[in-house]
Amino acid sequence: MPEDIQEKTKTLLRHGFRYALSLTHEITQAEDLLQDAWVAVLRARGPRKRAYLFSAIRSRFIDQQRRAQLVVIESLEDNTQYSEQEIQPSNEMIFANTEMLDKALSILRPVEREALLLSEIEGYTTQEIANLTGQPRGTVLSLIYRSRQKLKKHLLLHAEKENHA
Amino acid sequence: MPKQSLNTHLRQYYEEKHASPKKLAQLVAMAEITAPKAYGEKNKTTNNTPTFWQYLRPPLALGLALAAMIALFFFQPRTDITQSVGKEIVLNHNKRLALEFTSQSYTHLENQMSKLDFTLIHSKEVDLKNFQLLGARYCSIQGELAAQLRLEDKAGRSYTLYQSPVTDDLLKVKSGERVQDGLRLKLWQEAGLFFGLVGPLD
Numbered sequence: 447m448p449e450d451i452q453e454k455t456k457t458l459l460r461h462g463f464r465y466a467l468s469l470t471h472e473i474t475q476a477e478d479l480l481q482d483a484w485v486a487v488l489r490a491r492g493p494r495k496r497a498y499l500f501s502a503i504r505s506r507f508i509d510q511q512r513r514a515q516l517v518v519i520e521s522l523e524d525n526t527q528y529s530e531q532e533i534q535p536s537n538e539m540i541f542a543n544t545e546m547l548d549k550a551l552s553i554l555r556p557v558e559r560e561a562l563l564l565s566e567i568e569g570y571t572t573q574e575i576a577n578l579t580g581q582p583r584g585t586v587l588s589l590i591y592r593s594r595q596k597l598k599k600h601l602l603l604h605a606e607k608e609n610h611a
Numbered sequence: 612m613p614k615q616s617l618n619t620h621l622r623q624y625y626e627e628k629h630a631s632p633k634k635l636a637q638l639v640a641m642a643e644i645t646a647p648k649a650y651g652e653k654n655k656t657t658n659n660t661p662t663f664w665q666y667l668r669p670p671l672a673l674g675l676a677l678a679a680m681i682a683l684f685f686f687q688p689r690t691d692i693t694q695s696v697g698k699e700i701v702l703n704h705n706k707r708l709a710l711e712f713t714s715q716s717y718t719h720l721e722n723q724m725s726k727l728d729f730t731l732i733h734s735k736e737v738d739l740k741n742f743q744l745l746g747a748r749y750c751s752i753q754g755e756l757a758a759q760l761r762l763e764d765k766a767g768r769s770y771t772l773y774q775s776p777v778t779d780d781l782l783k784v785k786s787g788e789r790v791q792d793g794l795r796l797k798l799w800q801e802a803g804l805f806f807g808l809v810g811p812l813d
Contacts, residue, residue, distance in 0.1 A: 455638075459638050460630070540617055544624060547621070547624045567626075597621075601617070601620075
């Protein structure tokens with residue numbers, strides 16, 4: 447395999463791993479999930495594209511959760527509609543370390559971590575996330591907003607506790 | 612980590628996380644075995660429903676194989692056993708190999724040719740009044756040990772008379788007289804033996 451293609455493959459797999467990690471929040475499980483999806487992509491001789499790999503990862507994650515009889519796709523608790531502006535990342539400075547973030551992210555549901563990763567790290571638009579996850583765009587907006595709020599709240603609370611200590 | 616935006620925290624958090632280099636290398640190696648599908652190539656794994664042609668393929672292949680077998684059976688070049696034996700006899704006659712046993716007596720030749728597992732006989736088809744026996748030698752017809760008797764007519768023309776047990780192959784030989792390679796050839800069966808007489812045309 448030429449070096450440039452090998453490097454592209456590695457980059458794709460790194461993205462895939464992060465996405466799998468956002469769903470599982472556990473490194474070994476993320477590796478296994480990525481491998482399952484990667485094998486499926488290769489067998490299908492499908493395009494080696496991020497969206498295709500993510501889709502394969504997602505469907506395998508849902509299958510795994512179904513087999514484990516866990517509910518993954520949960521409906522939102524409220525139907526509050528948020529706008530694109532409302533979900534834009536704020537510039538508010540927050541103190542956090544890896545451990546705090548790890549704990550905070552573990553509180554979020556897989557779909558919330560997924561939405562955050564796709565929008566904040568992978569740079570997906572709301573519509574792209576909606577397409578990938580098969581959810582209405584409004585639901586995706588709510589999901590991003592709420593998960594960010596939840597995360598921020600947890601980190602601020604934790605930082606406050608650390609300051610008092 | 613210093614105080615920074617949530618977005619930056621998240622980015623740093625996920626960028627620090629990697630699959631193990633071993634796992635990554637393993638996955639990259641897997642990709643080297645298979646190539647992505649070419650543009651326009653049909654997705655074989657996502658569409659498992661056999662198409663019309665896929666349904667037809669096995670019976671079609673079977674039908675074609677049968678047709679090929681039938682064609683082979685009917686159109687293969689048939690080797691005519693009568694023709695083949697006739698050619699063999701004429702060829703041997705033309706070789707004019709030296710006689711192994713010289714005698715004018717059938718009985719005498721019979722005693723000398725001990726390897727034969729059949730008894731030489733006088734055929735009704737060969738009028739002894741017209742021919743003189745010169746001698747004999749061993750030969751084979753279609754791989755079967757036979758006797759080749761050299762005869763001469765009153766004009767001094769040479770004839771060869773073949774005698775052999777009737778094998779499965781020789782049983783299929785059509786009796787009769789014909790001209791082959793410029794010679795007169797007569798084939799027949801008599802008393803459980805196969806006979807072939809070859810000599811010049813009149």
